[in-house]
Amino acid sequence: xxxGGGPTVFGRGQxxxxxxxxxNDPATPVTxxxxxxxxxxxxxxxxxxxxxxxxxxxxxxxxAIALERGxxxxxxxxQAVFETHSFADNITARRFYNHMxxxxxxxxGTPAKFTMKPxxxxxxxxxxxxxxxxDSNQSHFAFRSNLVSEQDIAEARNAYHEVSxxxxxxxxxxxxxxxxxxxxxxxxxxxxxxFLVPPDFQLLAMCQSGMYVPSxxxxxxxxxxxxxxxxxxNWLLMARRPTATNLQMVQELFFGFHHPQQAFRxxxxxxxxERAGLTPNLAACFDKIEQYAExxxxxxxxxxxxxxxxxxxxxxxxxxxxxxxxxxxxFDAVYRTTGGxxxxxxxxxxxxxxxxxxxxxxxxxxxxxMAAAGRNYRVH
Numbered sequence: 212x213x214x215g216g217g218p219t220v221f222g223r224g225q226x227x228x229x230x231x232x233x234x235n236d237p238a239t240p241v242t243x244x245x246x247x248x249x250x251x252x253x254x255x256x257x258x259x260x261x262x263x264x265x266x267x268x269x270x271x272x273x274x275a276i277a278l279e280r281g282x283x284x285x286x287x288x289x290q291a292v293f294e295t296h297s298f299a300d301n302i303t304a305r306r307f308y309n310h311m312x313x314x315x316x317x318x319x320g321t322p323a324k325f326t327m328k329p330x331x332x333x334x335x336x337x338x339x340x341x342x343x344x345x346d347s348n349q350s351h352f353a354f355r356s357n358l359v360s361e362q363d364i365a366e367a368r369n370a371y372h373e374v375s376x377x378x379x380x381x382x383x384x385x386x387x388x389x390x391x392x393x394x395x396x397x398x399x400x401x402x403x404x405x406f407l408v409p410p411d412f413q414l415l416a417m418c419q420s421g422m423y424v425p426s427x428x429x430x431x432x433x434x435x436x437x438x439x440x441x442x443x444x445n446w447l448l449m450a451r452r453p454t455a456t457n458l459q460m461v462q463e464l465f466f467g468f469h470h471p472q473q474a475f476r477x478x479x480x481x482x483x484x485e486r487a488g489l490t491p492n493l494a495a496c497f498d499k500i501e502q503y504a505e506x507x508x509x510x511x512x513x514x515x516x517x518x519x520x521x522x523x524x525x526x527x528x529x530x531x532x533x534x535x536x537x538x539x540x541x542f543d544a545v546y547r548t549t550g551g552x553x554x555x556x557x558x559x560x561x562x563x564x565x566x567x568x569x570x571x572x573x574x575x576x577x578x579x580x581m582a583a584a585g586r587n588y589r590v591h
Contacts, residue, residue: 232306235270235295242299243330244307245292245339251322254287257353262315264355267293269314273336275364277343278353282384282422285401287351292330292339299329340364341371345382348454349420350402372421372454380424380450386417387426391465394423411462418449418456425449429464509567513574517541520578544577545570 248255248263260278267274274293281288297303304327317323330339340363346352347368356364386394398417399408417423430446432438445460 232310234266234297234307234310235272237296239296239298241294242297243292243294243334243336243339244297244299244304244327245290245330246307246325246327247288247290248311249281249288249324249326250286251324252286253322255289255323257287259315259317260289260353260355263289263291263311264357266311266314267357270295271358273358275340275343275354275356275359277346277355278351279343279346280349280351280401280422285397290343292336292343294336304328337363337367337370341367341369344368344371345421383422383424385426386414386423387428411458411466414465415456415458415461418453418461421453424453425464509570512567513541513545513570516571516574517578520582524582540581541574541577545574 248259250256255278257278260276263276264274266272267276272293272295274291274295276289276291278287279290280286297307307327308325311325312323330336340359344352344354344364344367347354354364384394394417395410395413399413402416403413418425425446427446430438430443442464445464449456449460449464
């Protein structure tokens with residue numbers, strides 16, 4: 212509920228409604244009230260929303276009620292605003308509470324809590340009409356109104372979302388790295404349970420709702436490193452325009468998809484015909500290929516031949532120290548070097564097709580000998 216005058220909160224206690232209470236007494240001033248009706252520990256029944264509309268219709272009140280979820284506990288509750296002739300004091304609020312509770316009706320002992328207050332100076336019916344529609348793009352949302360035009364409803368909703376999109380944190384739940392899992396579980400339990408939903412799709416729904424916003428902590432770089440421009444760009448868009456958030460933004464900001472994953476880090480370096488077989492087990496090997504080969508086609512082809520032998524003989528390709536040993540031994544034999552380093556002056560030589568063919572023959576003999584020797588190129 213937006214900040215305003217002090218709310219009057221009523222719990223389970225119930226008194227018989229005043230027989231002479233008139234909730235819309237023309238002899239009293241016009242007052243606009245806002246109130247929240249919660250279930251006191253669980254979701255409120257949807258029918259309470261319908262009954263409150265019936266109440267407004269019966270007493271000829273201008274009002275609207277929405278079914279929305281709480282920010283933290285994600286429980287359904289009714290949020291309403293109505294305009295009537297009444298005094299704006301706690302005694303009147305108590306009488307409204309008893310009168311509405313009897314009308315719905317809410318049985319004695321049923322956990323229900325009313326929070327009622329007149330609008331604070333500066334607040335208007337139209338403002339509250341937009342506020343109670345903040346869940347309008349959510350599946351649980353329900354909205355009922357009386358004596359309010361469709362145009363006013365639409366204008367209020369659009370005005371609220373326009374303001375909320377320009378204020379990235381106020382009135383929203385901030386997703387941090389500390390509360391990340393807890394918020395996702397609460398949102399899943401309230402909206403999707405028992406069905407499993409991919410975490411990126413769930414976060415997309417949370418961010419698009421306008422109720423959640425990622426903390427700027429997701430932009431914090433490791434010590435000594437600059438901020439990531441792609442993550443910053445995505446965060447700004449998600450914070451300023453939540454309804455424009457897309458799946459790619461969520462994947463990049465929360466899961467670092469713009470940093471190539473180990474299995475796909477060298478996707479562009481692999482021939483299209485080989486991409487289907489690109490797995491995390493090959494990532495380190497491609498890393499070494501690029502480290503050694505650079506722009507030398509001959510070295511690249513020798514590396515690929517070594518990769519073939521690695522796969523055929525189940526040599527471990529996930530650990531860099533194993534690969535260092537493999538490449539060093541192979542290069543020492545093929546290029547007659549020491550320690551696996553290819554001298555810079557050899558670069559022109561290993562670009563020549565005939566020399567490349569000769570080197571590949573040497574490499575094939577070398578790798579065959581390594582395999583025949585039964586060497587265990589694994590690190591455990």
